[in-house]
Every structure is written in C-alpha cells, then in structure tokens.
Amino acid sequence: MGKKLFILLAMGALALCGYPAIAAGGDSGQKITRSGDLATVNGPDSYFTGEVRVTQLYPANNKMRSSGGKVTFQPGARSNWHTHPVGQVLLVTEGVGRTGEWGKPVQEIRAGDVIVCPAGVKHWHGAAPDSAMTHISICEETEPGKVVEWLEKVSDDQYNQQ
C-alpha cells in the first residue's frame, strides 16, 4: 500500500471510528481513560462538509478488532459518502440527524436510534438542517487501521433528497 493511501486510511479511521489500530501495549489489566483525557479533533474538510468534531473513544487492539469514536455534527454538517469493509454501527446519543444510502431516500435519525450499516454499503450520516447530532460510531477492521473507504462529498441535493 502506498504511503499516501495509508495516511488517508489512517485519517479515515481516526475521523469516523476512533483511533487507527494501536496495539494494547502489553498492559494486562483494565485501562480506564477519563473523559477529560479523550482527544477531540476537527473532522477534516476532505471527508466532511460543515463543522464536525470527533472524539476518539477506544482503539482496536491485538484482540478486539472494533474501534469507537464519538462524532458531533453541527446543523447541516455531514460526512462524505463512504463504505466500510466490515460494517459500522451508529448509536445516536443526542439531537436529530440524517442518513442516506445510495439509491434510497434520506432518513431522519434521532437520539436513541441504532443504525447498522453492512459491509460495502455506500452511505453518509450527519446532522439535520436545524439540529446538531451526536453519534457513537463502532467499526471493525480486518487490516490494521482500515475501517472506511472515503468517497465523494454529499451534495446539497443529495442531503435534501426525500
């Protein structure tokens, strides 16, 4: 894999699902990370439209292949179109948002909803036009750090498609 592609994939993992794959580091016991010590970054313009903040929750490790992140989209903000090699689960924790799947109408999602996106399904997710939305995102990887393939931006027409 080229270096540039690897960096893009690692950024993708960071942006939507948490850390790229990091070995647990030989710590044999429970690890507690306090909320104040979790790292939060801006979702990059190359993968998102609008104001997006991503908090890394937990990495994949040498046993668990899932990783998790918390993503907050301000009103109108959304991810690019993308697919996941294994799949993704979204747990909406706050607000109202939207999700789109290629060739299907946009759906509203609300706090408490659970969205399961199978492997290879082209989709996007983000906030509603008039509400912020926060979700926890859980992805799994089969190669270290490879949890998402980023595609084109979601146009305003696609975002508003009924």
Add this chain to the structure above:
Amino acid sequence: MGKKLFILLAMGALALCGYPAIAAGGDSGQKITRSGDLATVNGPDSYFTGEVRVTQLYPANNKMRSSGGKVTFQPGARSNWHTHPVGQVLLVTEGVGRTGEWGKPVQEIRAGDVIVCPAGVKHWHGAAPDSAMTHISICEETEPGKVVEWLEKVSDDQYNQQ
C-alpha cells in the same frame, strides 16, 4: 457444548453485551432500529446483584463480531465477577459507578469515562452506592454468542474494597 451451557452463555451475551449472535438476515442495506423498538430486560439475579436493566442495542452479524448493549445499574447494583474471551469496552454514559479487577482496588467510573478490559481479565462493574450508572458495553465473540464467562457474585466487602 451442552444445551444448558449454551443457554447460560446466550443469556450472558444478552445480559452484558446485547443480543446473542444473530445473522443479519439477508438485508443488504442499512437497518435503523428506533429507540422505542429496542428491547429492555431485567438483568437476571444469577449474573447481577441489585436492580439492573439491559437494553439490547445491536447483535453480532455475519461480518461484524462485536455486539452492544446498554446497561443501567441502580445504586449499589453490580454484575458478578466475569471474564470476556475477546475483551470488552465500557462507555459510561450517565452517573457514577465502580469497577473492580481481581486483586486490585475498586475504581470509581463516571459519565464520559471509557474502560477497556482485555481478554481473560476477571472484573466486575456496577453503580456507586449513592448513584445510578449507565454504560454502553461492547464485546466481541469468536464463537456465536460466546462473549462472557460468568463467575461468582461480588460480595459487599469486595464492592467496598478501597
């Protein structure tokens, strides 16, 4: 595996991590489960002390091997001691709780904290004596439905160990 053991393991998966393994059922697109349609059950006395409610969030499927559940412990309530064959992640979403690891002091956990428990580590988790606590639990399986091995109850002395 004996039928009784299988039922116990399946109940264990249900209680701490969500559904036991259920195939995605051939639906090739995104599946949205509304919050009102999520099933909530009491945590059984055989695996928990005190009042515990478990909401099934998402199952493992034919690609993703993680499953997730939301667990609310009323003050003083806690799980039994247990281990996980692959590991577990707890995302504390509300309140104040406690977690214990065999041979180590009990630790307080609070909303926003993330706890990663490696495979095979004997631990428990629950509410504080004077506060309810809710966490999301994510486990992974290597055999269908096998995400936890339940052990003995956490005594009052162990619950209060400093």
